[in-house]
Amino acid sequence: MKNTQAYYDNIKEKFAEERDLRLKYRPEGTAQYTSEFTGVLSKYAMDPYAGEISPRESINDTVECLFIGGGFSALLTSARLRERGVESIRIVERGADVGGTWYWNRYPGVACDVVSYDYLPLLDEMDYVPIDHYAKGREILAHCQSIAKKYNLYELAVFQTTVTSTVWNEEEEMWHLTTDRDDHMKARFVICANGTLSKPKLARIKGLNTFKGKSFHTSKWDYEYTGDDLSKLEDKVVGIIGTGATAVQAVPGLGASSKELYVFQRTPSSIDIREDWPTDPNWARRLKPGWQAKRRALALQGPTLTEQMAMRNASSGAESREEKIRRQENGNIDYMMRIHRRIEQEVKDPETADALKPWYMFMCKRPCFHNDYLPTYNRPNVHLIDTHGKGITEITAKGPLFDGKQYELDLLIYATGFEVQKTGIYNQIVGKGGLDLNDKYSEGVRTLLGVHSRGYPNLFIMGGYQASFQFNLTYILQMQGDHIAECINHARKHGHKTIDATQESEEWWVQEVIANRGKTTRNEDCTPGYYNFEGEYQRRQDGNYNGGVTKYLEHMENVRSNMTENFVFT
Numbered sequence: 001m002k003n004t005q006a007y008y009d010n011i012k013e014k015f016a017e018e019r020d021l022r023l024k025y026r027p028e029g030t031a032q033y034t035s036e037f038t039g040v041l042s043k044y045a046m047d048p049y050a051g052e053i054s055p056r057e058s059i060n061d062t063v064e065c066l067f068i069g070g071g072f073s074a075l076l077t078s079a080r081l082r083e084r085g086v087e088s089i090r091i092v093e094r095g096a097d098v099g100g101t102w103y104w105n106r107y108p109g110v111a112c113d114v115v116s117y118d119y120l121p122l123l124d125e126m127d128y129v130p131i132d133h134y135a136k137g138r139e140i141l142a143h144c145q146s147i148a149k150k151y152n153l154y155e156l157a158v159f160q161t162t163v164t165s166t167v168w169n170e171e172e173e174m175w176h177l178t179t180d181r182d183d184h185m186k187a188r189f190v191i192c193a194n195g196t197l198s199k200p201k202l203a204r205i206k207g208l209n210t211f212k213g214k215s216f217h218t219s220k221w222d223y224e225y226t227g228d229d230l231s232k233l234e235d236k237v238v239g240i241i242g243t244g245a246t247a248v249q250a251v252p253g254l255g256a257s258s259k260e261l262y263v264f265q266r267t268p269s270s271i272d273i274r275e276d277w278p279t280d281p282n283w284a285r286r287l288k289p290g291w292q293a294k295r296r297a298l299a300l301q302g303p304t305l306t307e308q309m310a311m312r313n314a315s316s317g318a319e320s321r322e323e324k325i326r327r328q329e330n331g332n333i334d335y336m337m338r339i340h341r342r343i344e345q346e347v348k349d350p351e352t353a354d355a356l357k358p359w360y361m362f363m364c365k366r367p368c369f370h371n372d373y374l375p376t377y378n379r380p381n382v383h384l385i386d387t388h389g390k391g392i393t394e395i396t397a398k399g400p401l402f403d404g405k406q407y408e409l410d411l412l413i414y415a416t417g418f419e420v421q422k423t424g425i426y427n428q429i430v431g432k433g434g435l436d437l438n439d440k441y442s443e444g445v446r447t448l449l450g451v452h453s454r455g456y457p458n459l460f461i462m463g464g465y466q467a468s469f470q471f472n473l474t475y476i477l478q479m480q481g482d483h484i485a486e487c488i489n490h491a492r493k494h495g496h497k498t499i500d501a502t503q504e505s506e507e508w509w510v511q512e513v514i515a516n517r518g519k520t521t522r523n524e525d526c527t528p529g530y531y532n533f534e535g536e537y538q539r540r541q542d543g544n545y546n547g548g549v550t551k552y553l554e555h556m557e558n559v560r561s562n563m564t565e566n567f568v569f570t
Helices: 005-025 039-045 072-083 137-150 245-257 281-286 291-301 305-315 321-346 350-355 437-441 473-493 503-515 530-535 549-561
Strands: 062-068 089-092 163-169 174-179 184-192 197-200 214-217 237-241 260-265 382-386 400-402 411-414 418-420 428-430 459-461 499-501 567-569
Touching (some): 072 473, 237 245, 260 400, 503 549
Parallel strands (some): 260 382
Antiparallel strands (some): 197 418
């Protein structure tokens, strides 16, 4: 039986009520979080995987290419630079090894939500086939390390070091970088490869510092306390604040191992099925060299989700704009109601099941995929504490206090996510004329392709705003890495010292981003989250390029084909 429009309108009203509830409780938006882990909060910044920082002499030297960050962005671009004959490459990384996201996030159950044969990059070059359909964190970290070894990236790499300033010296036409280890490095080319979700954050909660038990952020998991297999938690009462993508993966293991587990929820995630299985060795054995490149090329031949929607709109040309939007919204609601029905089937207690239902459009918040998260709430030792959009607002020496009830814990885990950064994280970037990049962006992000920003010669940005966004992030990072390597190669081959975007090319791209940002109120209608800056106002250019990945790749190729029109060289 087909649902009436009144059915969909009622659900949209429920979505709006839940959004408004969240905004009422925390109107301060992104300011509700802190990522400044100093003083009593400094323990949340310590690296549990490396121990004490290894002493070393300060570095005062010059390299040709310097990467800020050691994750996939740096590894992929470095590989392409090596293939083009660039020898002097340095990675400066805050952690004690390469890996980026996969170095820091080692919580139990950590895995990738994208099929491993698509997510893990350079599989052809590394002659490697992932062991499972969805790769686990340990395998991904090992893959990062293998790439670094193959391309000889450890030789000049500097670990346990944070870049604190990156300043353009106009006379030398070089970047000068300082670090928290009293280094003063120079580099011809600098690639900001620090990722968009790299700096852990905590919610600003009254009494956060007063808890007397053990506590840590999920990106700094303390296995010494929990045990590698979480067996040390069998006599512990554990609490976890947050129910986003990280918690969805960690909760099943915690529920199976803890004496008691309390999950403190502000807004539930949408949980869909993730079918996983070991890689078929016969399939892997039959793969021919270049199989991943062909797989990716084949995927590009098919339309992306954005392009599919555009085609559907074109095919229904008789519809008005309002009718098209209504049809898309109704389809979205149908999907979310299927998510609701799965919750009802998986979770035995009706009250708990109702609390786990997400009331917002699909993709308002990051979608999650897990087969064991929902059934975990059927365990007698697992308790969902639904705060109905309010969140935990007070913590005492014993643990969280909510609605007049004290939750006494041995361990409190913060699954509160990461700051969404435009470019710099711990780093001040100063370009021509002494202009801080944050000051330039204060009137709106301005880039070419999300990679170059005029006035910052030889600086390249990866994974930033105004680039195309794909759920398979490594694919876009690979395309950006190829582009950056080609730009640097062009400059080197032609004897240029610097490459900088022209004013015209930057303005063209800003307008392209604005033109493709959509014309709906979707961002404002969504429940608050990091996708929409916790409900804060967002300028149209301060986001991703939404024209589709195929079009984005065409733009990149066209820019490279017309170097002298799009860039100023010296």
